[in-house]
Amino acid sequence: MKAKILAALRETDGYVSGQELCEAFGVSRTAVWKAINQLKKEGYEIEAVTNRGYRILSVPDLLSENELNSIRKTEWVGKQIYYFDVLDSTNTKANHLAEKGAEHGTLVVAGRQEAGKGRRGRSWSSPANTGIFMTLLLKPELESQNASMLTLVTALAVAKAIKRETGLAAEIKWPNDIVLNGKKICGILTEMSAQIDYVNHIVIGIGINVHNEEFPEELSERATSILLEGGKRVNRAMLIEAVWEEFENYYGIFMETQDVSKLTAEYDMCLANRGKKVRVLDPKDPYEGVAQGITARGELIVDTWESRKLVSSGEVSVRGIYGYV
Secondary structure (H helix, E strand, O other), X not given: OHHHHHHHHHOOOXXXXXXXXXXXXXXXXXXXXXXXXXXXXXXXXXXXXXXXXXXXXXXXXXXXXXXXXXXXXXXXXXXXXXXXXXXXXXXXXHHHHHHOOOOOOOEEEEEEEOOOEOHHHOEOOOOOOXXXXXXXXXXXXXXXXXXXXXXXXXXXXXXXXXXXXXXXXXXXXXXXXXXXXXXXXXXXXXXXXXXXXXXXXXXXXXXXXXXXXXXXXXXXXXXXXXXXHHXXXXXXXXXXXXXXXXXXXXXXXXXXXOOOOOOHHHHHHHEOOOOOEEEEOOXXXXXXXXXXXXXXXXXXXXXXXXXXXXXXXXOOOEXXXXXXX
């Protein structure tokens, strides 16, 4: 009920009477009063005026099921939200939920991760109260060979959401990093459970550096946060909502063709590597060239002195010649 009360308070610029809340949710005035007091204890500033009702004045930077549900406008993402103060990994939890029958669009969010996972078995730093650590569970009618492109779809959604919520020009470092001013602020990890001819489920994990004020020395040259780049704090719950609103749109476009043919132009506009010299770290034959954009299959187009090559995201890593990007 707290989520419903929060949503009702947010939907009006004025006051909402206790009686209106009682009638809307079929509860007593005492129940409303208790819920309001619980919200105040959680950090919500709510004004109560006799004969006028309740009005929300400010919202804390709080992640919880109630907060996320109260601002949810997505059609199917987050119909079921699981929030945990601490998890080993949101991807691991989402995979476990999938195996137990959790539905398409289930969202897992953690305040902190103790064993956050990055690409190629790397760890992802997940300190408390600073970032966004979340995973979306998908059970799509999708050919397994097309699943990797969901990473690019997600990257486009994250970049657009960050720009929408902060005004910062977020870019994509192909295939799965979001960067600001040439430094990484977000990583995306897509994992799939599949049989030979059938996708059981897919989980898409996202880690965003939001309020980090510093990084370990070994990361400081290539990692940053929204706070460090923008100079102000943003509401993490609102950013989460923005990501999934954008994702629903791009996911719908992707599923029409099961490729990124209708998204390549927009993706290329966000591509931090585009027109830059890159080094393709192919373990068999590393090479250098200029990144030109992506194909309809999400491959990175790299022009070398000899030929045009297509790089698949699962095969290699790409680094800039003169820096991380």
